Amino acid sequence: MTASLTLHVDYVSQPSRSLVFLCRAIKAPHQEKQLSLVKGEHLNKPFADLNPFKKVPAVQDEDLLILESCSALRYIASKYDAAGTWYPADLKTRCKVDEYLDWQHLNTRAHGVGYYMNKVLLPMMKGSAPDMEVVEKHEKELGRVEELFASYFLGDKPFITGNTPTIADLQAATEFEQPQAAGYTLAKATKEYLERVREAVGAEMYDELHEAPKELAKKALQ
């Protein structure tokens, strides 16, 4: 039987990887439909008809279409995580997961995407050198993001809400890996955090899915 849960993903995309990590970690029956951002497959039919935002990831479950990755992570964890650890039901813990997911849009994500996009993807697509002024702006902001992440969100805990990783950690890790794949030097605390998430998810799978942004950056920056 075909699983009802379908993920439209490209491993080059940070939240695409988060969704795959979650589904595999909780063994949610699902199928992956691969799409190439570099080939522009997100901009053309049939995907563009499904998704007016023309972005990956996109998720379908029965008649439900979900076009935002944080919403999809919440939904999938709520429905398929029998142990209930990835999006805990406890109101205060859940609120802390949400708080990171809400914060990251204009912080980790905005500048992780900004750095990678301007250093790797745009120069590749345009065949020109990166606009280093823009790259450096994102680099500086990423430093601020790392500091707030370490001091406010982590504190002295291994993961955002304590000793167990949640969907917030998946979004954080995949985002921090992205600029690092393109040459950004992460702080020691961030690197140690990523190592904890890698172990929690499974090092082999973690590395396998992070090959895509690394390979692309290598090609672009050689």
Place this chain on the structure above:
Amino acid sequence: MTASLTLHVDYVSQPSRSLVFLCRAIKAPHQEKQLSLVKGEHLNKPFADLNPFKKVPAVQDEDLLILESCSALRYIASKYDAAGTWYPADLKTRCKVDEYLDWQHLNTRAHGVGYYMNKVLLPMMKGSAPDMEVVEKHEKELGRVEELFASYFLGDKPFITGNTPTIADLQAATEFEQPQAAGYTLAKATKEYLERVREAVGAEMYDELHEAPKELAKKALQ
């Protein structure tokens, strides 16, 4: 007895208004602590010690601090909305509320803030004319945002998830009101939608809380 729930707000801030609307609508016992963004009270002690992001709104409930408005809306509705209509427990409906809340950060919010900030707040603080190139960039993006909002999020429904408003509608309405207060012309469909939210929340309270951004814009643009 003092309520445990404290909202640090300035009605000039869109999500500050959303939180006040919600608390009043569900009659959550709460206290409001007013702060002036124009006077820079969010940047100084004692507030800056409480909130390392130095932004309003910030919410406290017992020992819980919440620095992101969407997270605070979810938490307050989950805890204090006895009827459960503002953040419905049904998984698919909840996912659609989340989807709008996740989308708006880089869309309605980014460009609503961008338009108002560059047309009203920055010129006021700097004592200079607005950078109209930046204002027009946000104006154009707001047009795109209105179109996607009408076609994807609303469709032919009165509110984002159907016949009843949710916390997603509060965030949408307060954001769309912001550029309008500074002279942006909303599409007819958006105006009709705002009127529905206004009626649902209570026209008098809606108008009372929207005085602040309107008054400030009037002062700046006169």
